[in-house]
Amino acid sequence: MKDQVQLATAVTPLRNNNKSPEQMMCIGRPPLKARVAVVITTLVLTATAAWAEPQGTWSSTGSMAIGRFVFTATTLQNGKVLVAGGDTPGDIITNKAELYDPTTGTFTPTGNMHAARVAFSATRLPNGKVLVEGGASNTVGALASAELYDASTGTWTLTGSMNQGRQAHSAVLLRDGTVLVTGGNIDRTPCADVCATTIAGSEIYNPSTGTWTTVGEMTIPRSFFTTTLLSNGRVLAAGGRVH
16 A cells, blocks of 8 residues: 555535645545535545535645545534544554544544444445444455444444455445445455455345345446445446456
8 A cells, every 4th residue: 555644625516627635546525515525535645625616626624633545434414524444554454433524624533443444335324323334454354244333422333244244345325224235355355456356245234123134146246336326216336346
């Protein structure tokens, strides 16, 4: 991994073709209220930038406490952004989490995850909690464990584990409030660069029971790809890598 920097950028929608203050890769880009998005960058950076809709311009905002790479950023119901996990300077995978406040442009520490994770997914549930699952650690490789973040207490609790450990997968909230997790790879080491064993398998998480159910596989194994819920209730899986 390259040197990592803590950089964040705040933004508002595309009108001008303005460049962000920093080059960005594997970024978190959760939408915020008032059409302001925070782009949390990595290489590994602590810096962040904000994009403002009326002006269509970028401006620097507060920096994270630590630089992160291949982490997650999730908008909470209160408008703050939960940043969690990732690879940090020295190739150390972290369990640390921070909250970004768009009204002040600052990051503050919040509760740490039970497991250090990189290349995992985070999904905000209808009840406001955030589900994270899978990813990889320095010692275990692909993880099956999952946990929930409660914004009201700033703490994490373990929930049911997936049937298959996976990293570099994709997760999407379905219309019934369950979460579809699909693809990824099952390598025993973190694979931000090369993944050897990509899978097509899928599971659904039920927040009411905290359990996972195996469902149909994709036609093509994928990792580092996207899933999007369509208006007809179907899920589109696009792009990614086979190896």
